[in-house]
Each structure stands twice: as C-alpha cells, then as structure tokens.
Amino acid sequence: MTDITPDHEGPGARQGGSIMRQTARTRKRNAAERRFEMYGMAAIAFGVFALIWLLTTILSNGLSSFSQTYITIPVAFAEETLDPEGNRNRAEMQKVTTFSYKPLIGEALIEAVDAGNMRPEGMPDAEIAAMVSNDAAAQLRDRVLADPKMIGTEETVEILAGGRIDGYLKGRVTMASAELDRNVTPDQLRLAGVMEGNGLLEKRLNWRFLTAPDASENRPEVAGLGVAILGSAYMMLIVLVLALPIGVAASIYLEEFAPTNRLTDIIEVNISNLAAVPSIVFGILGLAIFINFLGLPQSAPIVGGLVLTLMTLPTIIISTRASLKSVPPSIRDAALGVGASKMQAVFHHVLPLAMPGILTGTIIGLAQALGETAPLLLIGMVAFVREFPDAPPEGFFDPASALPVQIYNWTQRADPAFVERASGAIIVLLGFLLVMNIIAIVLRRRFERRW
Amino acid sequence: MSLIWLFAILLALAVAGYWMTRRRAMTSAGGDVRKLHSLPNYYGMNAAMLSLAPALIVLFVWLLAQPLLVDATVTRMIPDEAIPDASNRGLVMSDVRRVSNGLDALVDAGRMSAQEARDLSTDSDDIRASMAEVGVALGSDVRPEVLRAAQRYRLLTGRGDLARNVIVVLIALAGAGLAYRRTTHEFRARNAVERGMSLLLLGAASIAILTTIGIVLSMLTETGRFFSQYPWTEFFFSTNWQPRFGGGSDLGFLPLLWGTLYISIIALIVAVPVGLFSAIYLSEYATGRIRAVAKPMIEILAGIPTIVYGLFALITVGPLLRDWFAQPLGLGNSGSSVMTAGLVMGIMLIPFVSSLSDDIINAVPQSLRDGSFGLGATKSETIRQVILPAALPGIVGAVLLAASRAIGETMIVVLGAGASARMDLNPFEAMTTITVKIVSQLTGDTDFNSPETLVAFALGLTLFVLTLGLNVFALYIVRRYREQYE
Numbered sequence: 001m002t003d004i005t006p007d008h009e010g011p012g013a014r015q016g017g018s019i020m021r022q023t024a025r026t027r028k029r030n031a032a033e034r035r036f037e038m039y040g041m042a043a044i045a046f047g048v049f050a051l052i053w054l055l056t057t058i059l060s061n062g063l064s065s066f067s068q069t070y071i072t073i074p075v076a077f078a079e080e081t082l083d084p085e086g087n088r089n090r091a092e093m094q095k096v097t098t099f100s101y102k103p104l105i106g107e108a109l110i111e112a113v114d115a116g117n118m119r120p121e122g123m124p125d126a127e128i129a130a131m132v133s134n135d136a137a138a139q140l141r142d143r144v145l146a147d148p149k150m151i152g153t154e155e156t157v158e159i160l161a162g163g164r165i166d167g168y169l170k171g172r173v174t175m176a177s178a179e180l181d182r183n184v185t186p187d188q189l190r191l192a193g194v195m196e197g198n199g200l201l202e203k204r205l206n207w208r209f210l211t212a213p214d215a216s217e218n219r220p221e222v223a224g225l226g227v228a229i230l231g232s233a234y235m236m237l238i239v240l241v242l243a244l245p246i247g248v249a250a251s252i253y254l255e256e257f258a259p260t261n262r263l264t265d266i267i268e269v270n271i272s273n274l275a276a277v278p279s280i281v282f283g284i285l286g287l288a289i290f291i292n293f294l295g296l297p298q299s300a301p302i303v304g305g306l307v308l309t310l311m312t313l314p315t316i317i318i319s320t321r322a323s324l325k326s327v328p329p330s331i332r333d334a335a336l337g338v339g340a341s342k343m344q345a346v347f348h349h350v351l352p353l354a355m356p357g358i359l360t361g362t363i364i365g366l367a368q369a370l371g372e373t374a375p376l377l378l379i380g381m382v383a384f385v386r387e388f389p390d391a392p393p394e395g396f397f398d399p400a401s402a403l404p405v406q407i408y409n410w411t412q413r414a415d416p417a418f419v420e421r422a423s424g425a426i427i428v429l430l431g432f433l434l435v436m437n438i439i440a441i442v443l444r445r446r447f448e449r450r451w
Numbered sequence: 452m453s454l455i456w457l458f459a460i461l462l463a464l465a466v467a468g469y470w471m472t473r474r475r476a477m478t479s480a481g482g483d484v485r486k487l488h489s490l491p492n493y494y495g496m497n498a499a500m501l502s503l504a505p506a507l508i509v510l511f512v513w514l515l516a517q518p519l520l521v522d523a524t525v526t527r528m529i530p531d532e533a534i535p536d537a538s539n540r541g542l543v544m545s546d547v548r549r550v551s552n553g554l555d556a557l558v559d560a561g562r563m564s565a566q567e568a569r570d571l572s573t574d575s576d577d578i579r580a581s582m583a584e585v586g587v588a589l590g591s592d593v594r595p596e597v598l599r600a601a602q603r604y605r606l607l608t609g610r611g612d613l614a615r616n617v618i619v620v621l622i623a624l625a626g627a628g629l630a631y632r633r634t635t636h637e638f639r640a641r642n643a644v645e646r647g648m649s650l651l652l653l654g655a656a657s658i659a660i661l662t663t664i665g666i667v668l669s670m671l672t673e674t675g676r677f678f679s680q681y682p683w684t685e686f687f688f689s690t691n692w693q694p695r696f697g698g699g700s701d702l703g704f705l706p707l708l709w710g711t712l713y714i715s716i717i718a719l720i721v722a723v724p725v726g727l728f729s730a731i732y733l734s735e736y737a738t739g740r741i742r743a744v745a746k747p748m749i750e751i752l753a754g755i756p757t758i759v760y761g762l763f764a765l766i767t768v769g770p771l772l773r774d775w776f777a778q779p780l781g782l783g784n785s786g787s788s789v790m791t792a793g794l795v796m797g798i799m800l801i802p803f804v805s806s807l808s809d810d811i812i813n814a815v816p817q818s819l820r821d822g823s824f825g826l827g828a829t830k831s832e833t834i835r836q837v838i839l840p841a842a843l844p845g846i847v848g849a850v851l852l853a854a855s856r857a858i859g860e861t862m863i864v865v866l867g868a869g870a871s872a873r874m875d876l877n878p879f880e881a882m883t884t885i886t887v888k889i890v891s892q893l894t895g896d897t898d899f900n901s902p903e904t905l906v907a908f909a910l911g912l913t914l915f916v917l918t919l920g921l922n923v924f925a926l927y928i929v930r931r932y933r934e935q936y937e
Contacts (some may be wrong), residue, residue, distance in 0.1 A: 029829055036831035039730025044741075047749045047805075049704040050798045057767045060757065077826060127920045164613025249655035257649055258656070270659045276852070276917065276922045278859020280886050281666060287893060288669030317659075343645040356879050374861035374886070378893050393455065404758045411762055411866060419766055426759050433754060 065424025068206035220417035231400030238305025247316035275314035283375030298380030319361025356447035373404040468627030469495035480636035489641035498630035550601035553587035673908035692872035710882035715857035717829035721797025726804025764867030777879035792868035811845030844932035853924035
C-alpha cells in the first residue's frame, strides 16, 4: 500500500495541484455537504422553535388565569334587608334574592372609596358600584346563608372584582381600550389603580379556577374548570375500566392464541385501520349508535367514555401486543414444560412480565383520550353545564363537560377574558398530560425488563 | 329493583356457586387434591363462569331490545292527528318517556302511590307543576293521549323489568346448578374454564370488527336517508354550499373538498421537508447529545392535543399572518385562513413525518452507507443517492399517512380555517373543510330528519372512505416497493 503523500502525482490525479489544496469540484461538494447539514439543523430549529413559540404563547396568555383580583372592604350586613323577620330562619332568608345584596356591596365600596378620598373627580356612584363582579352578590349571599350570624354585623370581606378591572391589573385592559368599551370606563381603571396602591384591591391565587363550574358569557371572572375536570375524570375512569381489560384480552388472543386464518387476518387489518380513522368519525358513531339508537343521554360522561374507549382500543392493543411479543418464548416453554396449560403459561407468566409495557401503553392511550375534542363535540358535550354531576355510577349519566371541550367553548365566546381562561385551561390540561407521561416513562424505566 | 342490585345478586350467586362447587369437588376427591383432575379453583371458576356469562349476555340483549319493543308498542297508541304540526313522532315519544320518568319520580318521592300514578288523568291534576317539584321539567302541559301513552309505557317497562330480573336470575341459578351437578373429581374443569376463556378473548378481539361495522352501518343508513331526500349528483358535483334551516339548501360537497385538500397540501408542504430533514439530521448527523435533547422536543409536539394547536392558530398565528402578510399584501383581512390552518397543521404533523421517516432511514442497512463512503461519497451524497432512494417507498407511505391525518384533522381547522365554503386560490382567505362542516351540522339542536343534519353523515362517510383509501394505498406502496435486505 502506498501512502498518499502531498507531492504524489499518479495517473488521472488532480492536474498540477496538491491534495491539500481543494479543487473547485471538491469545494463545491464540501459546500453542498455543509449546506445539506444546515438544512437539517434548520429543520430541527424550526421544530424546536415552533414548540417553544406554542408553549410561550399559551403560558403568557394563560398563567394569569391562576390569579384573580379581589377587593377587600368592610361590608355592613344590614338586618332589615337580609332578614326582614329577624328570626334567622334559613327558609325565609333564602327568599331574599341577590338583588338585595347588590346595593350592600355597592354602598360599602363607595364608602370605602370616599373614606380613603380616592374617588376620581366627577365619577358617579353607579360606576364605582359597577366595579365588582356580577357574581359577587351571589357569592356574598351564599356566605350569609351558610353563616347567618354575620347579619347585623360589619365584616371585612373579599369581593370579586369585575372582569375588566381584573384585566386592567393583568395588563389586558388599557385606558385606550376602556374608552371604546361599554363595560368599563377609564375612571374605573384609574380608581382601580389607586385602590391597588392603597391595598384595597389585590391579585391573589385563584383556586376557584380549578374548582368552580363554568359561568355565563358576561362573567368570565368566575368561570372555572370544576365540572370539566370532574367530567374528564369520569370519562378517563370509564376508558380505563373498559379499554384496559378488553384491549389486553384482545391482544392476548391475537398474540398467543389466534390461529392463522381468515378471521384473524380480518381482525388484524381492522385494528390497524381503526387506529387511522379520524377521531371525528368516532363521534359520528357515538351519536348514531349510543345516543340515537340506544337512547343514552346527551353530554353524559358514559357516552364520551364509550366513544373514547373505542378510539383508544387500537392504541392499547398495538402497544400491548408489542410488549407481549417482547417476552421471550423461553418463558412460555418453561411453563409448558412443567405442565402448565397454555392459558396458565400466558396468565401466570407472560402477562405479569409484560405488565409494565402494557401499563405504559395504556397511560399513553389515556393521555391521548384526555386531549381528544372532536368526537365529544358531536355527542353534545358542548352544552353549557353548571351543575356538578353526581357521584358515580349515577353521575356517569348526568350532563358534564370535559377539559378540551371547555377550552373550545371558551374560545367561542366574545369577551377576550375567555381567551385567558382557555389558555389557563390548556395549562391545566397539559399539566395532566405531563404527569401521565412522566408516570409512563418512570414505569418503563423502572420495571421494563430487557432480555 | 335497579340494575345495580341485579348485578349484586348475580355476583353473589356466582361467588356462592364458586364456593359450593369447589367444596363439592374436594368432597368427591375425599379431601385429597391429588385425586382431582384440575386444581380445586377451576371447579369453582367453572361454576362462576356458567352462572355469570349466559346471564350477562341475556341481560345485555334484553337491555337493548326492551326499549325498542316498548317504543314500538306505545307509539301505536298515538294517532297521527295527535301529533302537533311543528312536531314529529320522535319528539312526542320523547315527551312520553319524560312523563313516564316523571311518574316514576313522583312515586319514588312518595307523592303518589303506584295506583294513583296508574289512574292519573289530565283533567283532575296539574301534572306539569307536580312534576316540576320533583325535578322533571316539561315544556308544556301534558296532553291526555301523551299521559295515557306514558302510563302504558311505564306499565310495560315495569313488567319488562320484572320479567328481565326473574329470567336473568333463573338463568344464573341454572348455570350454577349445572356446574354443581357435573362436578366430580374426574370432571375436566380446567379444560372447560379455558375453553370459556378463549371464547371471551375472541369476543374481546372481535370488538374491533364490531366497531368498524358500527361505523359503516351507522353512516351508511343515515347517508341512505340523506340521499333519499337530496340528489346525490347535487351533493357530489355542486360547487355551492349553503345550508338553510327550513329547506331549500344547496349542499354541494366540492367547496368543502377543495378547502380540505388546500389546507392539507399546505400542511404537507410545511411538514414533509421539515420532518424529513429533521429525521435525516437526527439519524445521520446529530451527536448523541443533540439527539438526546432535540428528539424528545420534536416528539412533544406529537403529544400536544389538537385543541391546543387550534387555540394557537386562533390567537397567535392567525392574527400574525393577517397583520404581517395578508393585509400589507392586500390579500384579505381574515384571521382564520387556509394559510393559518395549514401552517399550524404542518407543525402538528412534523413529529409524525419525522418519527416515521426516522424508523425507515434507520432500517437501511449500514453496509449501504459504508459502501458509498468507501467509493468516496460525502455524507450528503450518500444520503441523497443511496439512503433516500432505498427508503423512498417508506417515505412515500409516511407522507400518505400524514395526508390522511391532515384530511381528518378537526380542531385546528374548526378554530383556524373559518366557516365559509368557497373555492378560491387565495391562501389568506377563510375556507372550510369537511370536518368543520360535520361539526357545525351536528352540534346544537338538530333534527335528524332534515337533509341539513343528515348531510353530516354523508360527509363523515366520504371522510372515512378518503382516509381509509389513503391508508390502504400507503400500506400497499410500502409492501409493494419495499427493498428486502438480508
């Protein structure tokens, strides 16, 4: 073998040059090589950039929904309006509607503002009273009914501020937008700024966002995810209870027992095709079969759960078969060799060994089902639901919402405050998905055996 | 007796059968396990299986059949002239069911004896008010024929439920008894149980077939009803989509197909190069550390629910494209557009294309690369002239699968593409897709007898056929043109 030396000149070699010096053709090829690598890097960069862009958009829009603006003022609970009979009888007090509570809050607020000398020049009383949420009176009423001893006293309470005031503190509403907005005046925003400086008004953590039910179009500040989270939890429970056993049974049959015949072929092709059917088609199936034919109630978690079960079954079957396949045949042979039947070999030895893989696949299937929206729209889950469903099993038939559908619902409303809510709900949804995926990864890392 | 109690009784019977049969097997073997053919548990399981399985099957079928039979009987009681003009038989029947439930609620709440509920008439009592008190809201006052039908409905349902409970419990008892009688120490209980179990497994595997049949049947029947009310030539060849609730709609499918294809093509133009190049970079160029960071990040994109992409399109990408491209170029001022939906859908498809291509590129044997390097080719030349041609069928398959995803995608287009059906070339114009129209025709109050609602099933069937066709075609290409390596 000859070492190629810089001064070597063989037949057909570069004309009059050194191998250390690149010819034009080599330069071109190397440039093409670098370019090609750049394309690859650009593609990766685009993907990563898209992910970061998506996440920052959602986080910057949604994080503020976890805090809410409250006004802390002393309110006098006048006996003559709240309990005209004066006997603290709950049934009679329930006849006092929220309309009687509203002036109480308004008066207390005006008094507090004037006591601190905070009123902007020429601002009428009505505008000050309108700074609280439309729901504040109802919340106060619930509190009084729960604790009638409050009547006749003056107590410092937290009152939910209106959506626009809340938006001002979060930077969503500005003076300029308030000029054009019928629901808020610049004076109100100015007063809110002063009140914040004096400590009467502050933003604090908003647990109600996770626990409260949805609210109507004109009170975004009270809308919460309670019913949606519960509905999603019910559906996940149904999916888990149905899809895991059915999926595992189907996989065991196909992987361990199925004879090679027509029927098995049809089932296999069917499952791989079902995995690729658009999710909305499952919604149509649910509407036609479960609601129109079987007469199950609309927007009930049971229907959603059944539809999502059918949708996740292929995912679970595919991953379960993979993990059954990864258990080496020697395990089966050993079991059969000591006298176990085929069924015993599978259920006593193969299945436990494949379990971590099966659970991982199931969790990933559940995560997919949790984020699915389209089929739920068709089975009536878009309905506005304020009542919490009962405890299962009756609760499975009550109307409920679901997390992704609630997000969709909020995007369809006019008030921009609902965009904040929708983004906040997405953060909650992504949080659940993250937790589920981490569990799946941990399961796989800790328990999966490699042979 | 509610269903839950019935289940409890069945379960109790099964457990009792299990223990009694197990004990009988042990006694027949004289307490010596070695004399039994199977382990003692198998005798018990045989009894539990024989008592539960047939009873549950009968119960399931009964639950499906009874409402249909009762409906068919009761609906004959309502004469055609008793159906108001603005209503139809289905709505009257749902009234009947609601009144019947209300009667049940009244009896449960103790406001009425069972006899009173049977003799109730519309002249004497304000039924609507008393039902509202137990939480059953009725839209209008109860008409006499509806009340009579409801009473009949309640009676038949009650009798049916009673018969069901008795029959199901008897079947369970018979099953357990049969197993008990057959049990001796020579009975091959394990074989019997395992035969039963393999039937169960086969049943679970057939659910996939049942689902497909359900999808196809439900859509075929409704589509048939649609085409009996609306000419199919109009549906497939008309370029005008204008549903009007109240009749006289134009339901041409072509604008929807155009929107779907346009958006999918833009999505593929984004996703295929980016996905393919990231797969090539990750498998051929990237160092271990870059791969460990970049690969999971790309895969996270696949785990994000589509509603999140939809919101992203709605609040970020749409306004951005409108303010920076569409308006300055004078191409329109709509936030939701083909471009918005296509771009965001492209991002969603990147991990799909890249992970499929990654698998395919990795399946090309190393010897091909080594051969090419040995001839003096650079890395990019090897990739372009050796690896990509070898992987081409797989990559084409991946692109087709991605296309089928794009066509069936719903939430991104619902939130990002708009709702106006038009055939236009301007990508900054709002257009609509098949899936958007399925959602909009089937949500809200729908009347399942009007073509405006039924068209959604025809659209769904078309979508199903399109995506299925693409998938089958993709698999065919992969199988037909795959290179086989030793």
